[in-house]
Amino acid sequence: GENVEQHPSTLSVQEGDSAVIKCTYSDSASNYFPWYKQELGKGPQLIIDIRSNVGEKKDQRIAVTLNKTAKHFSLHITETQPEDSAVYFCAASSGSGNTGKLIFGQGTTLQVKP
Amino acid sequence: EPEVTQTPSHQVTQMGQEVILRCVPISNHLYFYWYRQILGQKVEFLVSFYNNEISEKSEIFDDQFSVERPDGSNFTLKIRSTKLEDSAMYFCASMSQGYNEQFFGPGTRLTVL
Numbered sequence: 001g002e003n004v005e006q007h008p009s010t011l012s013v014q015e016g017d018s019a020v021i022k023c024t025y026s027d028s029a030s031n032y033f034p035w036y037k038q039e040l041g042k043g044p045q046l047i048i049d050i051r052s053n054v055g056e057k058k059d060q061r062i063a064v065t066l067n068k069t070a071k072h073f074s075l076h077i078t079e080t081q082p083e084d085s086a087v088y089f090c091a092a093s094s095g096s097g098n099t100g101k102l103i104f105g106q107g108t109t110l111q112v113k114p
Numbered sequence: 115e116p117e118v119t120q121t122p123s124h125q126v127t128q129m130g131q132e133v134i135l136r137c138v139p140i141s142n143h144l145y146f147y148w149y150r151q152i153l154g155q156k157v158e159f160l161v162s163f164y165n166n167e168i169s170e171k172s173e174i175f176d177d178q179f180s181v182e183r184p185d186g187s188n189f190t191l192k193i194r195s196t197k198l199e200d201s202a203m204y205f206c207a208s209m210s211q212g213y214n215e216q217f218f219g220p221g222t223r224l225t226v227l
Contacts, residue, residue, distance in 0.1 A: 046217070049215065093214055099164070099170040100147070100209050100214060101147075102216060104156045104157040105156065
């Protein structure tokens with residue numbers, strides 16, 4: 001069935017360093033890949049997304065890359081700040097049936113140490 | 115900025131009782147979703163709803179679950195007879211026509227005793 005694997009489960013970096021979170025997906029029909037940030041007690045907030053017709057997208061300190069052949073996509077956060085500390089989820093969505101269902105990865109707890 | 119709202123923020127119920135979780139999606143959105151997140155685990159898809167009917171549901175969404183959009187603004191999830199394993203955070207999400215971006219509400223924490 002559809003599955004998204006996410007690594008690492010926890011990530012600790014020093015303020016100012018970069019953080020990279022990686023995901024792989026199983027459904028080759030997946031064509032939309034969002035990343036969500038979840039702070040304690042809150043719902044997931046979309047921070048960046050990428051569609052399958054694009055290989056890379058950047059928004060200030062955040063970038064996402066997609067390798068369709070390898071079914072692999074990654075989140076890159078540069079110049080990390082303490083407020084980046086949160087749980088990050090990758091997800092994949094298939095255009096099949098157009099339901100928009102998201103399949104989430106297991107999440108990465110990012111800790112940015114001041 | 116428009117946002118998805120959910121009520122209540124926390125619901126405590128006894129096993130076997132019925133609960134209704136309520137959501138108000140973003141007003142011009144047409145696709146609606148329920149997800150759940152058991153403490154410390156990944157977010158799991160439950161059901162998608164479009165054009166007043168279920169478009170897809172997961173294995174979790176069995177006969178005990180139902181969804182409804184009763185009045186054109188609210189979107190509800192009903193669990194008829196709650197079980198201990200239904201304890202989780204339930205998130206509502208909505209999406210507009212032609213886009214993939216889903217916007218999530220703050221969630222309802224359901225505790226079944």
